[in-house]
């Protein structure tokens with residue numbers, strides 16, 4: 001019998017939804033609040049590496065992802081003229097674990113929401129105050145109501161307000177890259193994860209099923225720059241105009257700037273994650289740059305580990321300790337590897353491409369090795 005029954009999940013992104021699904025399947029019924037006014041899907045597509053698919057398997061959602069998305073067996077890295085630098089056999093790296101899959105974020109979100117079932121999510125709602133000193137956490141919501149909880153889970157992303165309320169000032173760190181994301185028809189020449197690395201940034205295609213590809217472009221810039229909607233498409237076309245086919249063709253297919261999501265890349269590693277009936281999961285606790293495409297995997301794994309501990313019958317302090325013990329080494333490893341890859345990504349293009357040619361394959365295997373292992 002769980003000692004933690006009154007649970008609040010703040011944020012219905014991948015981490016919050018996965019936790020809610022898992023808890024509901026084990027007989028608990030958490031409250032969920034979400035700041036957005038309804039379901040909106042940030043970003044265009046997402047690359048799920050093998051351990052994300054393994055975790056989706058535990059949530060009984062892997063088959064759906066395979067059906068909706070596209071299995072990725074290789075990662076091919078080319079220079080901006082289309083000359084091959086490296087081909088990585090991702091299928092063999094993840095063989096013990098599960099396939100890598102490209103999928104549209106809308107499809108992934110749809111299957112998480114369906115799996116959640118008829119839960120009562122309070123949209124347009126956030127937490128305005130948190131008092132954790134009593135026997136239970138007293139939460140004041142932005143709609144003026146107040147409730148008591150055994151556990152408050154901050155699953156509210158990289159700019160988490162639960163993190164600020166519970167732990168104070170840690171702010172996300174700018175990773176030295178800005179990115180653009182959108183969907184296009186999948187070019188016939190693209191059959192796997194395909195990246196063009198040149199002087200003006202990298203441009204990545206990932207097939208995401210139903211004849212579409214997710215495009216992710218980024219550029220290394222010392223200070224975060226803004227790229228206003230007005231003229232964004234023209235600027236992006238001009239940035240990548242000299243790149244090999246099918247990069248300019250993909251950009252030519254876009255009609256309006258609002259098809260392109262733009263943002264600065266940030267990371268954070270908050271420690272501790274838990275204290276006094278509050279616990280952080282997903283990006284709220286440990287966002288990384290997308291360089292290792294592992295945010296979804298970590299969010300799902302967090303949710304699986306935490307839900308199992310919550311129903312184990314231990315009290316909140318023990319759950320918090322055990323959760324941290326089970327997750328911290330993996331998360332620190334991922335952060336270190338991602339930051340190292342970010343540093344290489346931000347090197348002058350000639351040096352970066354040379355390193356890619358000689359080191360990409362062995363680095364890929366080494367970077368992911370501990371994450372291939374079971375939780």
Ligand SMILES: Cc1cc2nc3c(=O)[nH]c(=O)nc-3n(C[C@H](O)[C@H](O)[C@H](O)COP(=O)(O)OP(=O)(O)OC[C@H]3O[C@@H](n4cnc5c(N)ncnc54)[C@H](O)[C@@H]3O)c2cc1C
Pocket residue numbers: 010011012013014015016033034035036043045046047048049052125126127155156157158159160161162179181265281282283284287289290293294295296297299
């Ligand atoms: C450009 C980019 C590309 C990426 N590509 C990949 C990839 O290919 N593969 C991969 O695995 N990962 C990728 N990631 C990372 C991945 O998107 C995140 O790790 C993942 O979304 C984390 O899920 P989350 O639920 O923790 O946070 P989020 O997805 O940020 O969800 C947080 C939720 O909380 C809500 N919220 C925020 N504040 C509040 C509040 N105060 N009150 C209530 N609700 C609130 C938000 O509206 C949102 O719904 C990428 C990230 C970026 C930025």
